[in-house]
Amino acid sequence: MEDLTRLALKTAEELGATYAEARFQSDIRESIVLKNGVPEVSVIEELKGFNVRAVFKKSLGFSSTNIISKRTAKDAARRAVNIAKAASNAIRKGVSMNEEKLGEGKVEIKPRIRFDHIDLDSKIQLLKEADKAAEQSANEAKAKLPARMFTLDTITTEKIIVNSDGAHISSIIPRAALAAFLTAYHPQKGSAQRFFNLGEAAGWEAVEKWNLPKLLGEEAQSLSKTLMEAHSPLEGEMDVVLGPEVVGIVCHESCGHPAEADRILGREAAQAGETYLNMDSLGMRVGSSVVNVVDDPTLPGSFGFYMYDEEGVKAGKRVLIKEGVANEFLHNRETASVFGVQSNAASRSVAYDREPIIRMANTFLEPGDYSKEELIEGVKHGVYIKNFMEWNIDDRRFHERYVGLEAYRIENGEPKERVRNPVLEITTVGLWSAMDAVGKDLEFQAAYCGKGDPMQGIPVWTGGPHARLRKIRLGGVQA
Amino acid sequence: MKWEEIPSHLVELGIKFGATDVAANLIELDQTMIRFSNNEVTASKNFHEVMINVFVMIEKQRAGSTFSILSSKALERAMKKLVEMAKVSPPADVYAPLPKGPFKYDPALLRSPRVSSDPNELVNYVREAIGGASKSGAKRVAGSLTLTNASMVLETSSQASAVQRRSSLEMSVRAFVSEVASGHSLSIAQSKRDFEPAEAGRRAGEIAKMALNPREGQSGSYTALLGPMVFAHFVNQVGVQSSAFMVDAGQSFLIDKLDSRVASDKFTLIDDPTLMGTYGMRAFDDEGVPTKRNIIVEKGILKTYLHNSTTAKKFGAETTANAGLIMPTPWNLVVEPGEKPFEETLSEIDDGIYVTNNWYLRYQNYQKGDFSTIPRDGMFQIKNGQIANPVRDLRISDNMLKIFQNVRELSKERLWIKWWEVPIPTLAPYAIVEDLNFTKSTM
Numbered sequence: 001m002e003d004l005t006r007l008a009l010k011t012a013e014e015l016g017a018t019y020a021e022a023r024f025q026s027d028i029r030e031s032i033v034l035k036n037g038v039p040e041v042s043v044i045e046e047l048k049g050f051n052v053r054a055v056f057k058k059s060l061g062f063s064s065t066n067i068i069s070k071r072t073a074k075d076a077a078r079r080a081v082n083i084a085k086a087a088s089n090a091i092r093k094g095v096s097m098n099e100e101k102l103g104e105g106k107v108e109i110k111p112r113i114r115f116d117h118i119d120l121d122s123k124i125q126l127l128k129e130a131d132k133a134a135e136q137s138a139n140e141a142k143a144k145l146p147a148r149m150f151t152l153d154t155i156t157t158e159k160i161i162v163n164s165d166g167a168h169i170s171s172i173i174p175r176a177a178l179a180a181f182l183t184a185y186h187p188q189k190g191s192a193q194r195f196f197n198l199g200e201a202a203g204w205e206a207v208e209k210w211n212l213p214k215l216l217g218e219e220a221q222s223l224s225k226t227l228m229e230a231h232s233p234l235e236g237e238m239d240v241v242l243g244p245e246v247v248g249i250v251c252h253e254s255c256g257h258p259a260e261a262d263r264i265l266g267r268e269a270a271q272a273g274e275t276y277l278n279m280d281s282l283g284m285r286v287g288s289s290v291v292n293v294v295d296d297p298t299l300p301g302s303f304g305f306y307m308y309d310e311e312g313v314k315a316g317k318r319v320l321i322k323e324g325v326a327n328e329f330l331h332n333r334e335t336a337s338v339f340g341v342q343s344n345a346a347s348r349s350v351a352y353d354r355e356p357i358i359r360m361a362n363t364f365l366e367p368g369d370y371s372k373e374e375l376i377e378g379v380k381h382g383v384y385i386k387n388f389m390e391w392n393i394d395d396r397r398f399h400e401r402y403v404g405l406e407a408y409r410i411e412n413g414e415p416k417e418r419v420r421n422p423v424l425e426i427t428t429v430g431l432w433s434a435m436d437a438v439g440k441d442l443e444f445q446a447a448y449c450g451k452g453d454p455m456q457g458i459p460v461w462t463g464g465p466h467a468r469l470r471k472i473r474l475g476g477v478q479a
Numbered sequence: 480m481k482w483e484e485i486p487s488h489l490v491e492l493g494i495k496f497g498a499t500d501v502a503a504n505l506i507e508l509d510q511t512m513i514r515f516s517n518n519e520v521t522a523s524k525n526f527h528e529v530m531i532n533v534f535v536m537i538e539k540q541r542a543g544s545t546f547s548i549l550s551s552k553a554l555e556r557a558m559k560k561l562v563e564m565a566k567v568s569p570p571a572d573v574y575a576p577l578p579k580g581p582f583k584y585d586p587a588l589l590r591s592p593r594v595s596s597d598p599n600e601l602v603n604y605v606r607e608a609i610g611g612a613s614k615s616g617a618k619r620v621a622g623s624l625t626l627t628n629a630s631m632v633l634e635t636s637s638q639a640s641a642v643q644r645r646s647s648l649e650m651s652v653r654a655f656v657s658e659v660a661s662g663h664s665l666s667i668a669q670s671k672r673d674f675e676p677a678e679a680g681r682r683a684g685e686i687a688k689m690a691l692n693p694r695e696g697q698s699g700s701y702t703a704l705l706g707p708m709v710f711a712h713f714v715n716q717v718g719v720q721s722s723a724f725m726v727d728a729g730q731s732f733l734i735d736k737l738d739s740r741v742a743s744d745k746f747t748l749i750d751d752p753t754l755m756g757t758y759g760m761r762a763f764d765d766e767g768v769p770t771k772r773n774i775i776v777e778k779g780i781l782k783t784y785l786h787n788s789t790t791a792k793k794f795g796a797e798t799t800a801n802a803g804l805i806m807p808t809p810w811n812l813v814v815e816p817g818e819k820p821f822e823e824t825l826s827e828i829d830d831g832i833y834v835t836n837n838w839y840l841r842y843q844n845y846q847k848g849d850f851s852t853i854p855r856d857g858m859f860q861i862k863n864g865q866i867a868n869p870v871r872d873l874r875i876s877d878n879m880l881k882i883f884q885n886v887r888e889l890s891k892e893r894l895w896i897k898w899w900e901v902p903i904p905t906l907a908p909y910a911i912v913e914d915l916n917f918t919k920s921t922m
Contacts, residue, residue, distance in 0.1 A: 033805075035728055038572045039541075041534075041805055042564050046546040049528065062524040066547040076527075083523040086598030087513060090520040090605060120567050147729020147846075183729035183846060191846045193729070266516045269621035270653040270663070271899045273838075273855070353526050392839035392874075394853045396659075399872055399920045401851055403843050421843060423918075425874070430922040453514060453623050453899060473921035475876075 001050075002170075004073040005162050008052045011077035013164055017054035017084070019097045020077070021163035023310060024050040025352035029155045030115065034127040036148055037135075042120055049352035052076045056084035058094025060334075064353040098337035102167035102312035109305070111174045111203020115154040118204050127152060130212035134220035138184055141224035147183035150216075152176075154204070159310075167312020173305060175199060175459060176206040177446060182220055184227045192227040193389060194219060194405060196245075199303035199446025199459055206301070222406050230420035233474075234409060239382035240424065240469040241375050241410065244443035246388050246402055247365050248462030252449065254428040255293040256363040258397040259320045259328070260346070261335035263358075272451045273395025276428065277326060279339065287324040287432025290368060294319050295330065297345070297361030303446040304361035304460040306348070311356065313345040320363075324432065330358050350456040357452050365464030368438030375437055375468045377413040383422050383474070384408045384415055401425045401475070423475030434472055439465030480551060482507065482529060483642070486634035489558055493535050494636055496562040500536040500577045502635040502766060502804060505529065509628045511596050513605050516621035518613070520605060523598070534765075534804040535561055536577075539570035543804065575792035578768050580638035585769070587755060588762035591669045593628050594646040601626060604676045608652045611677035615684025617654035617662075624676070625649040639767020645669075647758050650676040651898045653856070654683040659693060659871060662686025663708065663836045663856045667758045667897050667904060686835050689869065690857035696870035696919065702831035702887075703875075703915035704824065704861060709837045710814070711896035711907035712852070716879055717741075717748060718809035718903050720845070721775050721783070722801070723790035732848030732879050733781055741781045742883035745817065748776040750785065750801070752810035758895060759811025759904035766802040770810065773799045779884075785809060812905040817889030821909050824888050826864035828911065833859040833866060837875065838900050848879035851918070876918040885913040 005022040012020035026048040033040040049066030054077065061084025063076045088094075127150050138145040155175045162168050177199040185191045196219070200206040242250070258275040262268055277284075296317040297306045307315055311333050319327050331339065332347035335358065348359040376384060385404035393400035404422040408415040424431075444463035450456070480488060486503035493501035510526045534543045542565035546557055604624050612620040630644045646669060653663045664682035668674040705713070720731035733741060742748075752761040752770040761770050766788055774782050784794065787802030801807040817824070825833075840852035852875050860867045890909035897904040 039569050040571065041541045041543055042568045043543045043545075044561070044564065045544065048547055059520065060522045062522060064524075064526050064528070066528040066530065068547070079525045079527070083511065083525050083598050087520040087523040087602050090515075090602050092517075092519045094519075095521075120564060121569070124569055147727075149728045149730075181728065181730065191729075191844060193842075193844050193846065266619065266621060267514075267521050269516050269619070269655070270623060270651055274658070353528060355522060355524060390841045390843035390849070390851060392841050392851060392853055394872075395838060395855050399853070399874070401874060401876070401918075401920075403851075425918055425920050426922055427920045430920065434922075453512070455899070475918055475921055 001160055004068065004070065005050060005160050007070060008050065008073040008077045009162050009164060011074045012052055012054045012081055015078060015081040017056055017081050019055040019164055021053045021161065022050060024160040026158045027155060027351060029153055031151060031153045032123055032127065034131060034150045037128065037131050039124050047351055050076065051352055052080040054080040054084050055095055055097065056081055057088040058096065059084040059088035059091045060095045062355045066352065095334050096337040097333040098343055100313050100333055100343050102165055103308045103314050104168045107171040107307045109173050109201055113204035115174065115204055123152060126212060130216040133213040133217035134182065137217040137221035138224045141221055141228055143184045143186045143224035143227050145182060145220055146185050149181045151179045161310060161312055163312055169308045169312055173201050174203050175201050175303065176204065180216065182223055184224045186227060189227050192223055194223045195389065197446040200301050201303060201305040202301050226406055226418055230418040233420050234383055234422055235474055237471055237473045239379040240472045241379060241382065241384040242467050242469065243386035244441065244464050244466060245445050246385050247464035247467050248445050249388065249391055249402065250431060251293050251363045251365050251464055252360065252462040253393045254397055254400055254431065255320050256295055256360040259330050260358045261329045261331045261339060264329065265335060265338060268451065271453045276396045276398040281326050284326045285324055286326050286429050287321060288435050289324045290438050291321050291324045291432050291435055292366040293321040293363065294366055295360050295363040299362050302362045302461045306361065309345040309347040310349050311343065311347045313343045315345040318344050330360065332358050348458055350458045354452065354454065354456050359451065359458050360449060360460050362444065362461035364444065364462065365438060365467060367440045367442050367465045370437050370439050372439055372441060372466045375439055375466050376410055376415060378437065378468065379410045380412055382410040383419060384410055385422055398428050400428065424472065425475035431469065434469040435467055436470045437468040439467060441465045482548065483632045485531060486632050489533050489554065490634045490636050492555055492558040493562060496559050497537060498535040498562050498565065499538050500636050502577055503531065503533045504631055504633040504765065505531050506629060506631045509596065511601060511626045513601055513624045515605050515609065518609050518620050520602065533561060535565050537565050539574040540565045540568045541571060542568055573789060573792045575788040577635050577637040578766050578788050578798060580635065580767055582639055582767060582769050584641055584762045588753060588760055589642065590644045591646050591760065594626055594648055594671060596626055596628065604650065608650050608676040608680040611680025612652060612654035612684035615681050616656060616688040617684040619655040620652060620680065622650065622652035633763065633767055635767045641763050641767060643762050648674045649897065650679050652680050652683045654687040656687045656691050660687055660690040661856045662690060665896060665898055667895050669756055669758055669760060686857040693869035693871035696873040696917065698873065698917050698919045700914045700916050702828050703912045704828060704831060704833040705910045705912060706835040707894040707907040707909060708896055709834050710910040711901050711905035712837055712840060713879065713882060714748060714812055714814055714905050714907055715901050715903050717776065718750065718812045721785050722807045723784040723786050723794055724806040726784055730845040732845060734846055736781045739781060740779050741880060742776055742779040743886040744778040745889055746776055746779055746883055746886050747815035749774050749813045750809045750811060751813045754811060754813065757811055758897060761810050764800045764802040765804050768798055768800040768802065770800045809903050812903055814889065814907050816891050816893050816908050819888065819891060821890045821892050824890050824909060824911055825861065828861045829863060831861040832917065833861050850879060851876040873917045873919050875915060877916040882912055882915065887911045887913050
């Protein structure tokens with residue numbers, strides 16, 4: 001495959017590309033789906049192919065194919081250059097690739113337990129055991145779980161990246177992922193639903209570590225208790241303690257996305273939108289001094305793990321908000337050239353047939369000094385929102401809404417009864433500015449972040465510790 | 480072996496290795512996308528791929544696979560592995576053999592005219608869209624143009640055999656007059672004849688111009704006029720959640736609602752892949768069954784879920800020819816129009832809000848239908864039957880069943896909608912919805 005990527009690169013250069021890159025990518029995914037205790041289907045998906053990106057007279061062309069031969073390698077290069085040529089007279093500023101120190105080498109995560117060492121039956125039995133544990137826990141809480149769906153994926157991604165500026169990276173990354181959906185029901189109480197993902201860059205050992213029967217049992221119990229016990233939603237002004245799952249989604253939506261330089265430049269305007277930040281926003285205060293949000297692709301075992309991005313730039317930690325001040329944007333080589341900075345290796349693509357664009361990896365609030373108990377002790381009247389279900393944010397990343405699922409009223413420093421669906425509907429700066437204390441714990445959740453056209457759902461972690469917000473006006477009652 | 484012979488070869492191999500049922504399809508895709516922003520092209524992309532999808536059953540044991548073109552030996556290995564995988568899979572709850580063919584397909588549905596993929600012509604479409612928006616007053620224009628030529632060869636072990644060739648053009652264009660004043664519009668078509676990129680640009684630009692200098696909106700319950708992009712987004716929720724798979728998974732507000740009222744009597748929704756010349760036209764489903772016109776909701780009453788043969792058996796129904804081998808899916812949604820033109824529906828609203836577009840729709844509870852979504856692009860107050868000032872920063876926070884039950888009027892005019900947020904092509908009118916709940920950030 002190395003030869004073919006080189007051949008594609010050489011062909012693009014011969015056809016006049018001032019910059020060219022070729023990437024081979026193979027994603028082998030095995031999925032099993034258990035719905036309401038019944039195996040739906042077992043699926044093997046082998047997506048293999050390569051692509052070429054070429055710049056011709058500042059016009060960017062991309063082509064991909066899954067037909068792998070010398071002829072198609074040359075053809076892909078020709079298609080990328082030709083389409084860039086055709087569009088070159090509809091270009092004003094166009095594209096330049098910033099000069100960077102590019103990597104050469106191999107990155108490989110060796111699984112401790114290979115996926116093919118676990119047979120299909122064992123995987124399905126594990127899900128069935130987890131399903132039973134979930135049902136049992138719900139029964140104990142006097143609810144039913146009429147709808148359950150679990151999807152367990154094991155994925156191995158292999159890439160070879162070469163470009164005309166000298167990058168040469170190969171990587172093999174295994175990933176395990178679980179998507180779980182639960183519905184708790186009681187004839188008098190109605191229903192409550194919970195969706196969550198788990199994911200790591202690791203072998204089967206990750207799935208063993210998750211202890212799915214225990215986890216699903218706990219999740220089902222909590223969901224059932226929320227359904228059976230939660231009191232009317234709270235309204236009015238109060239302090240709010242957010243759990244790591246909520247802090248994680250806040251970091252992703254209202255810090256990571258606004259900091260994407262392609263949004264700042266308007267490149268995603270017709271799809272995922274723009275941002276309230278602009279090219280001059282670095283140095284602007286967006287939150288209190290306890291807020292430090294980072295994005296780090298290099299966290300070992302993380303769902304968004306990589307060491308080099310698709311343009312060959314070495315990855316490292318990006319500090320997006322430092323002590324409450326906008327500190328760094330996410331860049332690829334194209335936006336770095338416009339901003340006059342160095343790329344911080346945010347160029348990612350989800351498959352062989354997708355253009356690399358600016359993405360987050362693992363975005364989280366850096367821990368502070370407080371225990372969870374200390375955060376709650378400091379609240380006279382408030383709510384603890386442990387996790388959430390509904391959320392969204394406007395396409396300038398300024399007006400957001402998170403609706404709690406498992407949540408508790410806090411009175412005089414102590415958690416009290418469960419409350420139903422507290423609504424945090426707030427602005428980005430309003431939320432970050434209200435944060436007065438940050439926990440010392442740190443937890444991550446897996447997610448697939450959607451962006452790009454065609455859409456690319458890319459693996460990320462979102463995370464953080466518990467954190468406290470002061471004087472928040474909770475949103476209104478749900479319809 | 481020629482590509483088009485691969486599906487029948489895979490079916491033979493599957494049966495040879497012990498499968499009771501095999502469905503194999505091969506899809507050849509040639510797609511070009513031109514993306515643009517700030518009035519210039521930012522990336523031009525061409526995708527060429529041949530993908531094979533195979534599904535096997537040994538009665539209740541099932542397995543599926545997706546892979547690229549392989550050598551004859553590798554195809555044989557892949558099929559052997561797939562059947563072995565089915566053999567070790569625990570049984571599902573029902574076995575529905577693949578529907579028995581051979582089937583007769585409407586020849587006119589099997590082929591749409593191939594659309595030229597000349598890159599220069601495509602760049603001209605982009606220029607037309609930018610030009611249309613700029614003439615309406617847009618300062619910045621962004622969007623994407625997508626051209627698709629695809630063919631699908633399907634074979635099943637139950638003697639279904641068919642080839643479908645499909646082509647389409649899509650223009651999605653968003654125009655900006657200021658950072659917070661924008662408009663979005665679309666043109667989707669099966670052929671050049673119905674493709675109107677300049678008109679899409681013009682419409683987007685018009686909305687953007689009207690949206691200049693928006694005031695902060697006030698939360699509350701309003702009579703809402705939903706533009707076709709918003710209503711199509713909501714209608715997609717009904718279409719997708721009418722899939723029997725979603726109902727079974729608890730991810731539908733239509734559970735236990737068959738033959739019940741789920742919308743006002745103004746609302747009739749049809750899935751019609753047999754509509755000639757339209758973007759979502761399709762002759763057969765993934766089990767090879769000839770597609771048909773299915774009325775999902777008739778005058779507010781839910782008439783059917785969408786089925787493949789497996790979900791049909793589970794639900795004691797007939798397939799609706801909407802397979803998806805795992806999950807039934809709608810193909811081409813059509814909302815029956817109302818009787819009054821847009822201007823007249825607008826004139827009937829004394830105090831309301833007109834929403835032209837929305838995005839990011841998420842549920843608190845699918846089964847109940849509680850959700851929220853965010854209007855984007857032009858949003859306007861309506862006063863005394865006329866569009867008044869633009870407003871901003873509101874969120875629709877409501878319940879999907881309540882919204883459809885509160886549909887008071889639909890317009891005569893309809894627009895085909897499909898874009899980033901609306902995956903199923905939908906012919907949607909403007910809709911007047913009573914008592915729509917709008918919320919906003921509290922700080």
